[in-house]
Amino acid sequence: YRNGDATFRQATEKLARAHPLLDQAGVGGAYDEWYWADPFSPEGAALMKKAQPAAHEMRLAAEDALDSLARHRESARLHPETLESMELAGWRLDTLGMQIQLTNEINGYYWDAYQHQDDGGRVYRDIREITGINARLEDLRDATTRVRGLYAKAWAGENRPYWLQNVLLRYDMQAIRYQQKIGQVEAALRQYRATKTLPAPEALGFYLKPEAAPAAH
Helix, strand or coil, X not given: CCCCCCHHHHHHHHHHCHHHHHHHHCCCCCCHHHHCCCCCCHHHHHHHHHHHHHHHHHHHHHHHHHHHHHHHHHHCCCCHHHHHHHHHHHHHHHHHHHHHHHHHHHHHHHHHHHHCCCCHHHHHHHHHHHXXXXXXXXXXXXXXXXXXXXXXXXXXXXXXXXXXXXXXXHHHHHHHXXXXXXXXXXXXXXXXXXXXXXXXXXXXXXXXXXXXXXCCC
């Protein structure tokens, strides 16, 4: 990059941290297939649980790289066009880490609500941690559509439009998955208002029964 320091090398190394972190967690690395895994299936939930120990550090590394790229992009005197792809990689890794973290948290809150159905206030608070303004499912949906936009922009800079829609379809389906889950959780809350009962967690795809109650909120 002819920038005179290690800024971009360090950003690349931070992005690459996802691979050893996920490998140490036992899932092999930051494979593309993990990004598309359905966290509301038994297999996807098991993956999210297994990868949980890596998620925090993985996100910090990706966010540090993104911050550095944003602050120093003007110092890339050679090959600046590659920085956009690095940023896309950073946002994808951050979103994968978010999916791992928030899947575990969503399961924890719903299980807590289900196990304390006699406490209406607790049920409402738990459900609103899952879906609501800036709640976890909305954050996952919004992160997915943001990466979709970045991917489409990066594609346009390197390729013709042919085949792009077939790739963007995967982002659309993932965003729809989160939107559908928002609707299902809202329906569960309406059921609770009417009957004071919630559907079983597994009926909503929440297969990760926590070992402890979620953090106070």
